[in-house]
Amino acid sequence: MNSQLLKRGLAGAAVTALAAFGMLGAITGWLSSPPGLGSGTLLTNWTVGACHDLRQPDETAAAFISDTKDPVDCRSPHTTETFQVVKLTGKLAEEKERPSSILLQREGEKICSADKFDKHLGVTKRDAVRGLGIIRFFPSAEEWQNGDRRVRCDVIAGRDKNNNLPVFDGPLQNIYTEGDAxxxxxxxxxxxxxxxxxxxxxxxxxxxxxxxxxxxxxxxxxxxxxxxxxxxxxxxxxxxxxxxxxxxxxxxxxxxxxxxxxxxxxxxxxxxxxxxxxxxxxxxxxxxxxxxxxx
Incomplete structure (x- = not known):
C-alpha cells in the first residue's frame, strides 16, 4: 500500500515552459540586425541535439519566435539546446500567412513533450530539476509561406537574479545521468x-x-x-x-x-x-x- 504514495515529480511540474521567457528582460530596441537572424541562408536549424547561442534579450523574447542563426558546437558556450522537433497541425497550421506570435505561443504550449525533455537531459524518476525550462521556436515568415510547419523545442535556463540568461559550457544531453547536474x-x-x-x-x-x-x-x-x-x-x-x-x-x-x-x-x-x-x-x-x- 505504501508504494502507492510514491509519485514522480513530473518535468511538467518542475519545469516552467518558458514561452514568454525573454519578456522578463527589457526589450531595448532593435539590434543591429533583426533578432534571431544570422549570416548565411537564414534557415531554421531543426536538428535535435543542436546547440544555439542566443544571448541578446530579444532573441528569446516571446515576440520574436524564430531563430535562423547558425548553431554552435555544444562544447562551446550556448544558451539553448534542441531536444525535440514536432509538426504543428490543426487549424492554425492551415493559415497561409504565419499567425501572430501570441497565437503560435499559445498553441505551442501543448506541443513540446515533458517526457522527451526528461529523456534528453537524462532525468530519471529520482531527479528533481530546477532552473531549466522549455522555449519554442517556429518557422520564419518566409519558411511558413513555403509550407514549413515545424516547431523546435529547446532546453533553456531561467534568468538569474540580475536578469542574465545562464550560459551552458557543455552538452546537456544526459547530463543528469552521465555528467554533473x-x-x-x-x-x-x-x-x-x-x-x-x-x-x-x-x-x-x-x-x-x-x-x-x-x-x-x-x-x-x-x-x-x-x-x-x-x-x-x-x-x-x-x-x-x-x-x-x-x-x-x-x-x-x-x-x-x-x-x-x-x-x-x-x-x-x-x-x-x-x-x-x-x-x-x-x-x-x-x-x-x-x-x-x-x-
Whole structure:
C-alpha cells in the first residue's frame, strides 16, 4: 500500500515552459540586425541535439519566435539546446500567412513533450530539476509561406537574479545521468531553496509522497514513519549505495503539516544531507558512491 504514495515529480511540474521567457528582460530596441537572424541562408536549424547561442534579450523574447542563426558546437558556450522537433497541425497550421506570435505561443504550449525533455537531459524518476525550462521556436515568415510547419523545442535556463540568461559550457544531453547536474538540481540551505552547486544542507530526491486524508489524520509520527520507509531505499538508489553505510549522511523526511509545507498540502518529500549538524555541501550527492570510487 505504501508504494502507492510514491509519485514522480513530473518535468511538467518542475519545469516552467518558458514561452514568454525573454519578456522578463527589457526589450531595448532593435539590434543591429533583426533578432534571431544570422549570416548565411537564414534557415531554421531543426536538428535535435543542436546547440544555439542566443544571448541578446530579444532573441528569446516571446515576440520574436524564430531563430535562423547558425548553431554552435555544444562544447562551446550556448544558451539553448534542441531536444525535440514536432509538426504543428490543426487549424492554425492551415493559415497561409504565419499567425501572430501570441497565437503560435499559445498553441505551442501543448506541443513540446515533458517526457522527451526528461529523456534528453537524462532525468530519471529520482531527479528533481530546477532552473531549466522549455522555449519554442517556429518557422520564419518566409519558411511558413513555403509550407514549413515545424516547431523546435529547446532546453533553456531561467534568468538569474540580475536578469542574465545562464550560459551552458557543455552538452546537456544526459547530463543528469552521465555528467554533473549540480547546477540544475534542487537543494536547500536552511529553509531557502538553492541550486546544488551552492552551499546547502539538504538535497531533494524524488519521487514525492502523496498522503491520503485518512493517513494525514493518523498524525505526524505515523506519516514520518511511512515516509522514512519509502524514502530510505529511494535515497540509497540515488546515491548508489545503501544509506546506512554512509554514516556521514542522513535521510530527512518532510510530511504534511510541517512549517516548510504550504497549508493544506498532502505532499511529502525525501531529502538527503550531511549527518553532522552545521555541515554543508556544494555538490550533488547523485551517484556519490560511483564518484567517490573514481577519486
Amino acid at each position: 549540480s547546477a540544475w538540481r534542487v537543494c536547500r540551505n536552511g529553509t531557502s531553496e538553492v541550486f546544488c552547486n551552492e552551499p546547502h544542507t539538504l538535497e531533494l530526491v524524488y519521487p514525492w509522497l502523496l498522503f491520503g486524508p485518512d493517513q494525514i489524520k493518523k498524525g505526524r509520527a505515523f506519516m514520518t514513519k511511512v515516509a522514512m520507509e519509502l524514502c530510505t531505499p529511494e535515497i540509497s538508489r540515488y546515491i548508489g549505495e545503501p544509506i546506512d553505510k554512509r554514516k556521514d549522511l542522513r535521510v530527512v523526511v518532510e510530511v504534511p503539516g510541517e512549517s516548510t509545507q504550504s497549508a493544506g498540502s498532502r505532499v511529502g518529500h525525501c531529502w538527503v544531507g550531511p549527518a553532522k549538524d552545521g555541515a554543508m555541501l556544494d555538490k550533488s550527492l547523485r551517484n556519490a558512491a560511483k564518484n567517490r570510487s573514481r577519486s
